[in-house]
Amino acid sequence: MVEHRRLVEMHCIRSRRTRPSSWSAGLAAAFMLVACSMTTQARRDAQFRRELDDARINQPLAEVWPVVLHLLADHGYQLVGRDRLVVGAPPAARYKRLTAGGFETGKTDHGLVLETMTDASGVRYRAEGRDLDGKACQVRFTAIRLTGSSPSEERSRNLDLELELVRRLDPEQAKRIVHVADAVK
DSSP, X not given: OHHHHHHHHHHHHXXXXXXHHHHHHHHHHHHXXXXXXXXXXXXXXXXXXXXXXHOOBSXXXXXXXXXXXHHHHHTTOOOOTHHHHHTTOOOOOHHHHHHSOOEEEEEOSSEEEEEOOOOTTSEEEEEEEEESSSSOEEEEEEEEEEOSXXXXXXXXXXXXXXXXXXXXXXXXXXHHHHHHHHTOO
8 A cells, every 4th residue: 555655655756746837848849830920020121121111102202292291191290380280270379389399391411301290299200202204203211209218309200100101192003012022931
């Protein structure tokens, strides 16, 4: 009887030792699966960025810019100055013009640029349009977030807004961009 109890105890001890290792193997497999999917997502994101880098909107920048203004306004970003009139927004209150930053569309060496007012969450958008040959253009959207640390701003390109702009102007090109990025394994 004592021998039987000792065998049962030994089996329980061995079972407890093997359970964590099988659990560890399952955890390791799950970790590998997550790591693989993150790597795949990173490759898709990189391809998506490359596709948008190469995307040309086959319309003059002057024709595309009002669509840029409407896109920003549709997403709730407050435009500045004359840009507000283009989208049918009333002039901003004087105090807001002084405190919320941003600037209306201006010319650059290669095209047009604007910055929206800073919203309640401390974000404003910069849109930069580049004229490619008078017949085509590219537009980049950059989110500018105010931070409490140095540097006081953090900038990140917003690929979703860029894709939405392409989708509004050239739906077939937008479908191709998404298809190519989604095909990445």
